[in-house]
Amino acid sequence: MGSRGRRSSALILAFALAFVANAAHAGAQERAPLLWFQGTRLIFESPVPQNGDLAVSTRDPGLRRFLDRLGATFSYEPQSRYAVITAQDRRTIVFTVGDPWYTAAGVRSRAPFAPTADGSDVVLPFLTLARALYVEPVADGGEMVLQPRIGVLDVHADGSRTIVTVRAAMPLITQNTNDLPDRLQLTFVGQGTSLAPSRRAPGSALDAIDLTPGGTVRVPTTTLTLAGIPGSVHHVVPGTSPDAFSVVFEPRGPVAVNAPPTPPPLPQSDQNPPDYGATPAPLIVAGRATVTDLAFVQGTDDALTVRVALSGAASYEWHRLLDHRWYLDLASTTLQGPGRDERPSFGAVQAVRVRQTGSTDTPAVRIAFTLAGDQAVDVQPSATGLTITVSTQPAYDTARVGTGRTGGPPVAVSSVAPEAMPPAEPWKFGAPTGVANPRLIVLDPGHGGADTGTAHNGLVEKTLTLDIAQRLRSILVAQGWQVKLTRETDVDPVSQDNIAKMRADGKPNADDRAYLQTRCDVANSAGARLFISIHVNSAPFASARGSTFYWYKPQDAPFAQALEKGVVASAGTVDDGVRHENFYVVRHATMPAVLIETAFATNPSDVELLRQPSFLQNVAQGMANGIKAFAGAPASNAVSKQ
């Protein structure tokens, strides 16, 4: 063959190859079905059919739109091999790059192909993902309809009550409702189902459950019929997301038929968290703790530090007696080994005794000090125990009693390694060594200006906090205190010096810090005796209610307790407790400081209270009572510090 012939053959071969490649590509395009979802076409930029599924990149806007419509979020980063999709009801679907196995709400399954990395994105098996989100691909003619489904119908017995929980891919829209006391029939539009058509629940308040699919492939309907036993009653409880709800059936009993719905016990008890692939481990019962070790350490300035190592969690209560004895009781705690008697040759502690006390059923461990005087005693709980430090310096706030909790929270013991605690963060702002103005109390009305704080049910936090602060100021001034507010009007105070200082320090988000530090500075620079930051709370649950008292530094705790007693008694709010939290203003105010969340703007009962001026006055009076219990009257206080 001549060179021309060879050239012609090469050209023909090249054309042939190009044709085959083009045909193959066209074939692939043809094989990618037309997808319909919620009455519109779902268009992907480059779907690739693969093993009966569709390979779609998370970069594809079509996939993003699909997830958005379902209220699902997607998380992936190239440095991690996991791609996590979180459904609206918080189920997670987890894919691993390079592995065909995936997990949907704890159930492990195999996809037709393994996801692959695609730069900063990942290519996923789309139809598998859709099914995991309760969206079933259904063929309709030559097209494929992505049909949202009712994915879960959970029946749970709780005593005489039966709870049915329904979860679907999309928000549930009801077309027809037939509601009798012992029978409920609902027809949902736009959602199909492939769940078992009928179930019986013998021995419960619910006799039968029927699911009847209807409609068309593109506009499906599902009729749910719940038939209770004769004489039973039911009520519907909305779910935490619009794609779920529960129905509670119970035999007619002392509970009135028209009683307002109460949240049912949940299908999966949080005491025994649901499995996500491994057997849940038993929980430690809080309060069964053991003192495993005691260490006595001489610190700087001859301070005595007693480190108490604990296994488990325990609550404690300490008391300071008038005869310079100080003791701490660890409740429901056992002492490993014999008791201890120590007589340090240094500092202000004359004797230390550690004893097993209480009874066999309610054991306790007491750690007692005989002090030379009213020395400062600092109790620092941690997840691994307790550290008690007795200073040689006189106590600034000689509170007589305090409580707290120590040790880790309930943790699974059979499958979780012992919790090695990270080193405790050093306390950066030490106890005040002196008070420049022992008659001054600084009140911080939370938020202000553009920062409205929480806003629910017509209540705005910044307005309420200023109102309470002004009422409290009137009471305190009448008692002889000097009072300063961090803001007098609807502004969010900030010091430009603070902004400059924070920026110079290289602190992240210097401006935000500066706003909060400015409030602290009002108290710190004036050498105030006390600092109270006033807030109004809110929560995602309407059930959360009451007054909460937050502290951070050790000297805050007894102050928080005093305010707790005062406010709860005066205002009649539910006692939501004294809590240790890392709130900026409490942490950075150098004197005893407490952040008070007076009530919840999201709880109907608390909302009614917050709307009444008399309640705001009672809250202010309660705080004043707490201040008096903690710090006494201003005149005697001032004298005692001079």
Next chain:
Amino acid sequence: MRTSRALALIVLFFVAVGAAWWWFHRSPAFGDSITVYYTKPDGTTLAPWRVSLGPARDPQSVAFYAATQAVAGPPPGTDAVRFPAGTRVRSVHVHGTTADVDLSKEVAGSSQEGSFAEAAEFKALVWTLTQPSLHVSTVTVTVDGAQVATLPGGHLELDGLTRSSF
């Protein structure tokens, strides 16, 4: 003789280098599952549950996975204080004993939920990431890539969170 001794020294050198590389690059041993914490509706009590791990067991992958599970919260039906809807983990980078977590802007929805929810949400996230097997003791949080000292809701400090922060 001198040559063989030199060869032995070279081999010994490479063995030592290899051992050192392995020591500093060894991956922590992760089991088949990790612990993820959630906060109960009282806003204080933590409860653990176990989630299965896929085949990826490198620290970055596991830390990212743990953070996404903590942000998603426990399975539906379990009563818990949860991050605002739509909040997702954009990235997690572990360096030394610090984990930098970047969350999407939806987390600022906490500002409508007050200090109660904000503290509870981050308590669960921090306890999850500081479990012993991850060798993380401090968690810093950014929002949409930007450093923030606090969220507007509860004024919780977000940089340098440790278990003792709560």
